[in-house]
Amino acid sequence: MEPSAKLDRKNRTRIRQIVGPDHCSDSSEDLFLYAYDALNRRYLPDMVVHPGSAREISELLKLANEARFPVVPRGAGTGLTGGSLAVDGGLVVTTRRLDRILDIDRDNMTVWCEAGVVNGDLQAEVEKEGLFFPPDPASMKFSTIGGNAAENAGGPRAVKYGVTRDYVMALEVVLPTGEILHTGSSAIKSVTGYDLTRLMVGSEGTLGFITRLLLRLVPKPETVRAMLTVFPETRMASNTVARIMSSRIVPSTLEFMDRSAIDCVKNYLDIELPDDAAALLLIEVDGRATSVTEQMATIQSICREVGANLVRAADSEEERESLWTARRSLSPAIMKIRPLKINEDVAVPRMKIPELIEGVEEIARCRDLIIVNFGHAGDGNVHVNLLVDPEDRDEVARAHSAVEDLFRLVVSLGGSLSGEHGIGIAKAPYLAIELDETMISVMRRIKGALDPNNILNPHKTFDFDPSVTSREFR
Ligand SMILES: Cc1cc2nc3c(=O)[nH]c(=O)nc-3n(C[C@H](O)[C@H](O)[C@H](O)COP(=O)(O)OP(=O)(O)OC[C@H]3O[C@@H](n4cnc5c(N)ncnc54)[C@H](O)[C@@H]3O)c2cc1C
Structure with missing residues (x-):
């Protein structure tokens, strides 16, 4: 793979100086390792780095703005919508070394941690103190708190306890321009200024690189x-x-x-x-x-x-x-039916689940596909799995048409394209089915204000056009 024109020898040397030579790689083995997440697509980055501080990430982003190369934040790479893929090459920046739980405050029931802490490890540590961190994505044994916040991850316990957003009180975030922003406060009630914590949570790594989080905890159930x-x-x-x-x-x-x-x-x-x-x-x-x-x-x-x-x-x-x-x-059981699973995580008001299931059965019949449904009935978030043989071009094409049918059905039921997995590149082409022009335009203006050179995780959420890149490989 040819290096991206923007990430030339001089910039690679600068990157090595910023993070240290032991914490970066452009060997083909490493690039291949970071070329995929849990979506079935592969894009080679030009370089992968594992910085050890917000300051280093800030330096990397300043350099990226000067030299105009893309920077892609990455946690554990368990995302299901391609958010951590370097679709246009550039630099993948991981949180592998930002993995410390910094301070568990029993009295205030909060914890400060770095973005690369694995959700399950955090849960185990706070439970030792009789406390509980409810967000429990099924990937909790691997996925990171930073990735959970970036995707606003949910999980089975969301019906009672809510989603990641409901537990993030404050953030340290490196902005796309390299400035380091501190949002929120340690007080439960805090309404000073715009709620930039909420803006960052769920922004899929397009508006800022989260480095530290202050999380709210609750008492561990008996x-x-x-x-x-x-x-x-x-x-x-x-x-x-x-x-x-x-x-x-x-x-x-x-x-x-x-x-x-x-x-x-x-x-x-x-x-x-x-x-x-x-x-x-x-x-x-x-x-x-x-x-x-x-x-x-x-x-x-x-x-x-x-x-x-x-x-x-x-x-x-x-x-x-x-x-x-x-x-x-x-x-895993589903994967035995067909090797490729297109996993949509649509959400509808919970009383509309029967209409959704009937509609999906109709789509499966019309498009001649196998579709398996399961999910979180309490919050109406249903995982609709279209099972496809990737060698069967006709079946793949029918599945893509079925996805569009599904999204139109969901929106007609008052629902949403994604309950928890985010938009990434997988759902970006369908965004306008749910969001109107004004909404998309305001999102673009926010992105433009924070990231004027479109450096941080470009082509994600509302901007993915497969023709912009020749980096995909099979
Ligand atoms: C088996 C399996 C089960 C799953 N179950 C669930 C589930 O129940 N509920 C659910 O919500 N999701 C689920 N997921 C999806 C996925 O695990 C979540 O989206 C998770 O939050 C991603 O975390 P990650 O650390 O792997 O992030 P990554 O996949 O590495 O990144 C995800 C996105 O976040 C961005 N990002 C990562 N770290 C940062 C950071 N520090 N700052 C800014 N942006 C960042 C990336 O750029 C990317 O856009 C599942 C996935 C798998 C494979």
Whole structure:
């Protein structure tokens, strides 16, 4: 691969001086390693660096503005929309060395950490202090807090606890021009100035490079109990969700699987499922032990009244874990059907889930595709997985048409293209299906004001045109 004209020998030398020669590489092995994330696309960067401080990142961005080469922030590379891919070459800047938990404050229930800390490691550390960091993307064992904030990641617990945005109180961010910005405050209430913390969270690495975060924590729940319930009709599962919520119980997770997803994980469950299983809910309740027992009993009665043909509570931690193993096995199990999974994470108001599932079944029939649905029923965020053979060009083309059908359906139901995975390059071409011209124009103006030379993560969110780059390879 030819080096980008902008990242010439002189600039490579300057980059080595800024981060130190041991913390950067342009060997083909390393470039290849950083050429992909969890989206099935590959783009070679020109160089990869692992800086050790905000100051070094600031120097890199100042140089990038002078020499006009792209800079792409990268956490663990688990993103599902191509956000950390160097689509036009340039410099990939990782948070690998920014991995310290700096200060856990038990009294104020907050933690300062660096952006490269892995979510699961942070959770384990704060739990030792009796505290709890709720955002739990299924990638939590690998993904970084910086990446979670950049994508505003969610997870199963979002139905009760909200998403990453709800826990970020303050940030240290290196702006695209190299200035170091400090947003927010350690006070729970703080309304001085524009809320730039919220602007940065979910900006997918296009407006600033997050280096440190102050996160809000909550007390660790005393008990967690899980149950599995199966219904002969999808609508019954949605009605159950509505009934549970209106009985003033907010479960900590309310996960949903449709018939095709149930078929995929049947073999991973120790339980015999009814033959007519059309929808499955995996429900968890947390809190004080006495209240959890009462809430479990109420939820079980609701499930039976609505028409569940199986209600099974996990009696032990092992049983609870085995239910979650089945849920987590879904992605690998699906991949056995077809080698390529196009994973959309659309969100609709939760009572519209049956209409969404019916609409998706119709799209699958019309486009002659296999589509498997599962997700977070409590917040209406459904993962719609289109299963495709990448060698079958006709099937790939039908899948792309189906994605557009899906987005139009979702918007007609009052929903959103993405509940948690972000837009990146994967959904950028479809943005105008949901956002109007004014909204896109304001987003462009914000980007232009903070990043006048379009240095930081260009071509992401609203700007991806595959023809701008020849860097993609198979
Ligand atoms: C198996 C699997 C399960 C998943 N489950 C979930 C889930 O349940 N919920 C969910 O929301 N997501 C999920 N994801 C998607 C993904 O894990 C999240 O988007 C996660 O937040 C990405 O974190 P990362 O560290 O891997 O970031 P990366 O993939 O490295 O980067 C993601 C984006 O953030 C930007 N970025 C990274 N670090 C910074 C930084 N410090 N400053 C500024 N920008 C930055 C990048 O440029 C890119 O645009 C899953 C992914 C996989 C592979």
